[in-house]
Amino acid sequence: MVLAACLNRVAAGDRTALAELYRLTSGKLFAVCLRILGRAEAEDVLQDVYLTVWKKAGLFDPARGVSPITWLAAVARNRALDRLRAGRRFAGMDEALDIADLAPLADAALETDEMSRRLENCLAGLDARAAGAIKAAFFGGQTYESLAKGADMPLGSMKSLIRRGLIRLKACLES
Amino acid sequence: MSGSDEDFDVLAAEYALGLLDEQGAARVAELRAADKKFDAAVRAWEGRLMPLAVGLEEVAPPAHVWAGIAAAVAPARPRLWDSLKFWRGFGLGAAAVAVAAVAMVVMPRAPVAPAAVAALELSSGGEYVATAERAGSEMVLVVSPAGVSVPAQKSPELWLILPGQAPLALGLLARAAPVVVKMPAADIADVTLAVSIEPLGGAPDGKATGPVVGSGKFSLL
Numbered sequence: 534m535v536l537a538a539c540l541n542r543v544a545a546g547d548r549t550a551l552a553e554l555y556r557l558t559s560g561k562l563f564a565v566c567l568r569i570l571g572r573a574e575a576e577d578v579l580q581d582v583y584l585t586v587w588k589k590a591g592l593f594d595p596a597r598g599v600s601p602i603t604w605l606a607a608v609a610r611n612r613a614l615d616r617l618r619a620g621r622r623f624a625g626m627d628e629a630l631d632i633a634d635l636a637p638l639a640d641a642a643l644e645t646d647e648m649s650r651r652l653e654n655c656l657a658g659l660d661a662r663a664a665g666a667i668k669a670a671f672f673g674g675q676t677y678e679s680l681a682k683g684a685d686m687p688l689g690s691m692k693s694l695i696r697r698g699l700i701r702l703k704a705c706l707e708s
Numbered sequence: 709m710s711g712s713d714e715d716f717d718v719l720a721a722e723y724a725l726g727l728l729d730e731q732g733a734a735r736v737a738e739l740r741a742a743d744k745k746f747d748a749a750v751r752a753w754e755g756r757l758m759p760l761a762v763g764l765e766e767v768a769p770p771a772h773v774w775a776g777i778a779a780a781v782a783p784a785r786p787r788l789w790d791s792l793k794f795w796r797g798f799g800l801g802a803a804a805v806a807v808a809a810v811a812m813v814v815m816p817r818a819p820v821a822p823a824a825v826a827a828l829e830l831s832s833g834g835e836y837v838a839t840a841e842r843a844g845s846e847m848v849l850v851v852s853p854a855g856v857s858v859p860a861q862k863s864p865e866l867w868l869i870l871p872g873q874a875p876l877a878l879g880l881l882a883r884a885a886p887v888v889v890k891m892p893a894a895d896i897a898d899v900t901l902a903v904s905i906e907p908l909g910g911a912p913d914g915k916a917t918g919p920v921v922g923s924g925k926f927s928l929l
Contacts (some may be wrong), residue, residue, distance in 0.1 A: 548781055549853075549884035555774055556834070556855040560766030567767055576773050583777045606761040607754055614726065649763025652756070670725040671760055677727050699721045700714060706756055 536601035537593075544590035551587055558602065559583075562609040568672050569613035578616050582609045614674040655705035663698030666691070720749035724757065771825045775839040778852035778886040824896050824926040828903055831921045833857030836866075836881060838901055840926060845893050849878070852886040858921075862905045867916060869900040869923075877914045880906075896926045 536557060542550030562582055566575035585608060593604050656664040666680050675683070681691035722728055723736045740747045828836040834856035840847050851866060858864045864883070867875040868891050879889040881903065891899075902923035904916045911917050 548778075551781060552774075552778070552852075552854045552856075552884065555777065559769050559774070561762065561764065563769040563773075564764035564767045565761045568761070568764060576769060579769055580773050580776050580780075584780055587777075587781050602762055603755060603758045606758050610758075610761055648759040652759045653763070667725065667757075668760065670727050671757055674726055676729050677722075678729055680727075695722075695727065696718050699718055703717070703721075703756070 536605075537595050540586075540590045540593045540601055543587060544593070551583065554586070555583055558605055561602065562605060565606055565609040566613045569610070569617055569674070574616060575613070578613050579609070582612050585612065610671075617674045651706065655702055658705055659698045659701055660694065663694050666695050667698060667702070670695075716746065717749055720746060721753045724750050724753035771827050771837040772839060774854060775825065775837055775850060775852055775886075778837075779850060782886055826899075826901055826924045826926040828901055828922040828924040830856060830858075830903060832859070832905070836864075836903060836922065838866075838924075838926075840896065842893060843890075846890045847893055847896075849889050849891060850886055851881055851889065853881065853883055856883050858883055859905060861908055862918070863908050863910055864903050864921075865906045865910050865916070865918075867902045867904060868894075869902055870894055870898055875902065875916055877911060877916075880910050900925055 536554070539550050539554045539557070543554055559579065563575065563579050566578045566582070569575070570578060582605075586605065593601065595601075656667065659667075662684065666675075666684070669675050669680065677688060677692055677695070680695075681688045684691065686694075719736065723733065723740070726733070728736060740750055824840045826838045826840075828838065830836070835854050836851050836856065837854060838849050838851045840849050842848075849866075856864070864881040866878040866881050866887075866889060868878050869875050876891070878891055878901075879887065881887050900923055902920050904911070904920045905918040906916070907918070
């Protein structure tokens with residue numbers, strides 16, 4: 534509720550509300566950027582995220598049933614992934630893609646609230662490779678192709694592995 | 709759920725995760741624009757997966773990130789820069805305008821790259837973040853509030869404290885907008901900044917009268 538009110542005021546051009554929003558959410562959004570990018574780029578993108586929010590807070594629509602922090606995290610993730618993809622394009626998309634992200638995340642970082650715990654539990658119930666690939670895609674901007682190459686699997690096998698994982702994940706989250 | 713519904717939903721998940729190659733993603737983006745049900749399925753997946761991001765442990769960003777944001781959103785009136793001192797005399801509104809001038813001068817393209825930053829956490833709530841840059845024989849400070857709480861009918865005032873010297877009034881601060889102040893160049897390691905709560909309009913006779921609610925030293929960037 535507090536965040537939703539903040540976003541409303543930011544949409545109306547209230548700089549104090551922007552400062553308050555930053556105070557309340559920058560730690561979380563910086564963590565999202567840092568998960569995807571190196572430190573310097575993450576700082577740069579974080580600044581960009583709040584300037585985007587400053588201009589586009591009006592696009593947040595609570596009636597759509599998305600919580601403000603989820604919306605903000607999505608903005609941060611999208612911005613960070615855009616930056617990551619732009620960087621890769623410059624570096625040459627065909628170079629060896631880093632698959633270090635395929636390792637499971639440290640669970641300790643994800644214990645903060647009920648939704649995260651639930652998602653983490655459901656992911657833990659999947660084939661470990663599928664869960665790793667889903668997380669890697671979420672934070673790493675990886676496509677089927679790069680995941681298959683990284684795991685040294687045929688493209689078709691990677692696709693069915695992840696698709697099965699996604700179907701089971703949804704069933705688990707809705708159970 | 710029938711096979712095709714399942715395919716539809718998996719496609720939405722693949723799109724939300726960014727698994728599709730560029731061509732595939734472009735095709736699906738068209739589908740999303742044309743089909744509300746599909747768009748809803750994509751958003752549902754984003755909602756399902758976003759706890760991965762929301763669940764991350766918080767990491768405090770460095771103070772200069774906010775300083776850059778505050779400078780960038782300040783109202784733009786670049787020509788007032790030349791008469792910064794003059795405008796400062798008119799108080800907070802003018803100072804807020806002046807920060808835009810700094811924004812224009814310092815960051816035409818790149819974000820602000822200040823030389824040093826100090827965070828002044830207030831006992832009354834919130835903090836001021838001061839960034840310092842050398843400009844000839846002076847230092848220019850941009851002091852940005854973040855969630856600052858100051859009693860009504862009072863003015864927060866910024867002070868420069870150097871070892872063995874009386875506190876020097878640097879100017880009034882705003883509750884919501886960044887303010888630009890100048891101070892004589894000094895060894896940044898010696899500098900302590902403090903915020904006191906003064907009667908409206910600032911401390912009489914340039915001497916602090918109110919309680920000091922926050923202070924801090926600079927760290928070099």
